[in-house]
Amino acid sequence: MWRGGRLGWGRLVSTAVAVMLCVGLARGTAQSQVLAELLQDYDVNEWPDAEHKHPTTVRVQMFINSFGSLNAANMDYTIDVFLRQRWVDPRLRLKTGQKRITVSNPEMRGRIWKPDTFFNNVKDAEVHQVSMPNILLRIGNTGNVLYSMRITLKLSCILQLENFPFDAQQCNTLLASYANTDDVIKYRWEENVPIDLPDNLEIAQYDLLGHSTHEVKQEFVTGNFSGLLVKFSLRRQNGYHVLQTYVPTILIVSISWVSFWLDPNAVPGRVSLGVTTLLTLTTLASGTRASLPPVSYVKAIDVWIGMCMIMVFGALLEFTLVNWLANRKVAPDCQPVFKIPKLLASFDEEVGWQKDQEGEEEKETGKGVEKRDQTAARAEDELPKTPTTYIGHARAFDRLCRAAFPGGFLIFNFIYWPYYLTHQTLEATTA
DSSP states (O other): OOOHHHHHHHHHHHHHHHHHHHHHHHHHHHHHHHHHHHTTTOOTOOOOEEETSSSSEEEEEEEEEEEOOOTTTTEEEEEEEEEEEEEGGGGGOOOOHHHHSEEEOHHHHHHHHTOOETTTTTTEEEESSSSOEEEEEEEETEEEEEEEEEEEEEEEOOOOOOOSSOEEEEOOOOOOOOOTTTTTTEEESSSSSSSEEEEOOBBBTTTEEEEEEEEEEEEETTEEEEEEEEEEEEOOOOOIIIIIIIIIHHEEEEEEHHGGGGGGHHHHHHHHHHHHHHHHHOOOHHHHTTTTTTOOOOOHHHHHHHHHHHHHHHHHHHHHHHHHHHHOOOOTOOOSSSOOOOOTTOOHHHHHHHHHHHHHHHHHTTTTHHHHHHHHHHHHHHOOOOOOBBBBHHHHHHHHHHHHHHHHHHHHHHHHHHHHHHHHHHHHHHH
16 A cells, blocks of 8 residues: 555656646747747837837936946946846737746847947946846836846046046946937936945945936937936045055155264265165155056146155255265365354354354454463363364254254145145035
8 A cells, every 4th residue: 555655646746747847838838929929020120119200218227236446547447237228119019918028038039129229438348148148138018128138347437637546536337329310219217216226335445426317419420319328426545545655655755864863974874775765765656657547747646756756865965965065175264154053053063153253253342362362272172173174064954954854844745635635525526
């Protein structure tokens, strides 16, 4: 009995599977028959409303699956998008009571009229093929058609880099019909959600501030074409460039100021420090410019790098001057043209400065000869000997640069950062 029951259940299951297969084949056969009947007298070269002599309205929706970062060097960006187009084709009304039919056969899809949509500013495009071609063609019972495909697009975007890296950009996506004029196809955005974005959408180095949709009309010598335009407003994030460019250059410029604390005659140390910082800054600037297009106008990063170059090169030139002063001989019985200010003089130089001041005052009062006789022996012991070079002037100039260079760089920062950050905010607001 047990064996008989097992055989009975096996026959029952086999019968059920056979029935399901038959039903599936029947449905598939029925769907193929319906499509064959619909396409029997169907002309793929005529648009759906050709009989009524008015254009077919194609409603478009785009779901942005991912948004790639902007490539500044090539001036383009990449998006992964689900392009969904809807229109009504009265010739495809279902008369069998079915609600909809999904056309999976590529040959059948090729026999149905579809809008010849293309992207005007596209550089490269690819329809996804894994694991099957990502194309959907669905026909409703009233003749409404949904045509959806997943495409990766590389689109051109003309970047305005005057304020780079504190810039805000606007990138466009423009689609239109390639061959059919506006008396055949009229493009319209989907009324409810024309552009659909995921909640967790992130763009490397950029913030997506918003988007706007527009309907456009393109006029060429071949005719007038209907089109759609979407504008994406983007603002660059500053964190990457601050850490990779601005902080290192500030440190390099600060290191170049160390030479002001070295002796004017320390030639190897000051030369190696100046040349090393200059070469390091040049290498860093070259790496920054390598990721940018060779535009002819000055960018914000160029202003910064240029100022840093001036500071580092200025420190190297300052060493040349103070080394020349430190080794220049003082001519006998020659009064220096420039006297060291008391604020910049060291103790020995200040005593010498006082001695010169006293000598001038004594000459003016006519008592200098008598006073010099009385203090000759004491002056020889107390006052330093007359310097044979302008080493005092060189050291005083170093002390002046210790405050002048950092102060000038600080003033530049107080002007640079508010100016460009304000411009970035204004651009993002008006974009």
